[in-house]
Amino acid sequence: MDEQALAILQRILRKLPSKKTQRTLRTWGCLSAEQLEDLDFTQPKWLILENLVSKCEENRLRLKDVTKLEMVYHMENPNQGTWHALKLAEAEDEAASVDFTQFKEMFVSHLEDAVQHVSVRMKKQDDGAVWIRTAFGDNLTRPNHLKPTYAVHYLQTPYVFILNLSAKHKPFLYQALVLSTRHSAINEAHLSGRSLTALRDLLMKQYQQVFPNQDRTLKERNAPPSHPNIDKEHVNIAERSHQMACEAFGDGALPKLESAVYKLKTRYRGSSEHTLADRDELFRGVVKFSSTNLLESLRHCVSNSMAEGPVTPLFSSITQQGRNYFVITEKVPEATSQTPACTT
Template identity: 60%
Template sequence: MDAQARSVLYRIIRRIPNRNIENLLKRWNCLSADQMRALDYTRPKWMIVEHVISFCEESRLGLKHVTNLEMIYRIENPDQGIWNACQLAEAQDDAVCVELTQFKEQFKAHLHGVIRHISIKMKKHEDEAIWIRIAWGDNFSKPNHLKPTYVVHHLHTSYVFISNLMAKHKIFLCQALVIATKHGSIKDGLLSTKSLNAMRDLLLRRYQQVFPNAHSRILQERNTLPSFPCIGKEHRDHEEIRHQMACEAFGHGAMPKLETAVYRLETRYKGNSNYTLSDKEEFFRGVVRFSSSSLLESLRHCVASGMAEGPVTPLLSAITQRGRNYFVITDKGPGVSSQASAQRA
C-alpha cells in the first residue's frame, strides 16, 4: 500500500466515530472475518488505522480498494463540504433514452481523451443516483486522490450536483456531462449548500408544496387592530390567511434544510424623478445574507406568525420557486448579471 492510499484511508477513518467504523468496514467487505474480529474499536484512531493498513497489505489491497471505501463513506455521509447545483439545458431528442451503461462509457471516454492521468469511479445508489468520484491529474502528474471531485446525477433529470471542483477542471467536467447526457449546454444553477439532500429535495420538488386555491385571500389590512365585534374570529381568519401565504411560498411540512440565501446588490441611487443622484457610472454594491440552521422553516414561521408582512416578497419566495439561493439585484430587478456569474465561478 503506497503513501497516498495510506493517507486516504487515514482521512476516512479519523472522521468516523469508533462505534461506526465496524459497520463501514463490513459494508466495504474487503477484510476477512478473522481480520474483522481482530480489530479493537476501543483503541485510539491511529492504532485502528495501523491495524487496518496491515490487514490491507496482508490481503494485497491497494488504492483502488481504499477509494471504494471512501465512496461508500461519502455516499452515506453526503454533507461533507459545499455542493453546487448545475442545470443541463437544450436536451436532444434521444436524451430520455440514455442508459447507465451508455452514460458511463461516454463520460469516461471523453475525460480519458482530454486528460492523460485521471481516475474515475462510478456507483449507482439505491435512490437511482449516479455517484461519480474523479481524482484529477494532468499529462505529467498522477491523479490526486486526496482532493477528489464528487458528482451526483439522476439520469433523465436536468440537475447535476458537484462538490470540490477546481476552476481549471470545470470545462472538462461540463463537456463530459453534456456529451454523456445528450444535452447542448450546462449552466450554474446558483444554488449551493452543505446539504446534498436539501438541494435535491428543493430542485426535484420532493417537499410538500401548497398551491393557491379559490379560497385564498390576500391580507389587506396588516398590523391594524380589529374593529369588529367578533375579535376572536377575525384573529383566526388573519392567522389562516398568513398560514396560507406562508405555505404557498415555502411549502408545508418538513422543508429542505438550506442554511443561507445571498442577495448581491448592483444598483444606483435614484431620486423621485427616477434620475440617478450621482453622475458616476459605478454601481452601489452590497451583499445581504440570510442565515439559519433551516432558512426555509424560519422564513415560513416569520410569515405565518405575523413577524413578516404578507404577501411574501418575490425575492424570498424565489428561493423555492426558482430553486436558487444566490441572486443579483440590479436596476432592472432580480436577476443574474454575466459579470456577477463570472466572479462567482
C-alpha cells in the same frame, strides 16, 4: 500500500464517528467477517488505523480499494463540504434513453480523451443517483487522489451536483457530462449548500408544496384552537399568514438550506432632496441570510406575522426557482429606472 492510499485511509478514519466505523467497513466489503471481528472499535483511532492497515496489507489492498472506501464514506455522509448544483440544457432526442452503462462508458471515454491522467470510479444507488469520483492529473503527473472531485447525477433528469471541482478541471468535467448525457450545454443553477439532499429536494420539488387551490384543506388541517377571547379578525389574519407562508415555502419538512445570497447592483432610493439620488453610479453590495434551516426560519417568520405578507419574490424565488444566489439589478438600464429586478 502507498502513501496516497495510507493518507486517504487516515483521513477517512479521522472523520468517521466510532459508532459508524464498523458499518462503513462492512459496506466497503474488502475485509472478511473474521477480520472485522478482530478489530476493536473501542480502541483509540490511531490504534484502529494500525490494525486496519495491517489487514489491508494482508489482503494486498491497493489504492483503488481505498478510494472505494472513501466513496462509501461520502455516499453515507453526503453533507460534507459545499455542493454546487448544475442544470443540463438542450437535451437531444436520445437523452431520455441513456442508461447507466451507456453513461458510464461515454463519460469515462470523453474524460480520458480530454485528460491524459485521470481516474474515475462510478456507482449507481437505488434512488437513481449516479455517484462519480474523479481524480485528475495532467500530462506529467498521475491523478491526485488526495483531492478528488465528486459529482452526483440523477439519470433522466437535468440535474448534477458537484463537490470540490477546481476551475482548472471544470471544462473537462462539464464537457464529459454534457456529451455522456446527450445534452448540448450545462449551466450553473445558482444553488449551493452543505446538504446534498436539500439541494436535490429543492430542485426536484421533492417536498410538500402548497398551492392556492388547497386553501380550504390547509386551513382545516392547521386551524388554530378556538378561544372565546380571540378576536375573529386575528384568527383570520393568522390563517392567511400561515397560508401565505406555506404557499411560498411549502408545508411539512423543508429542504435544509443554510443561506441565501443577494448581490445588489441598484440605485439609491430615498428622499428626492438627498444628493445620492442624483448619482448615476450603481450601489453595490452583498446581503446574506443564514440559518441552520433558512426556509424553515422564513416560513416561521411569515406564518407568525413576524414578517409582512405577501411574501416578497426575493424569498419565494428560493423555492420557486430552486436557487439561493441572486443578482438584484435595475429592470431598465436607463438612469431613470427605479424598479429592481432579479437576474441570473
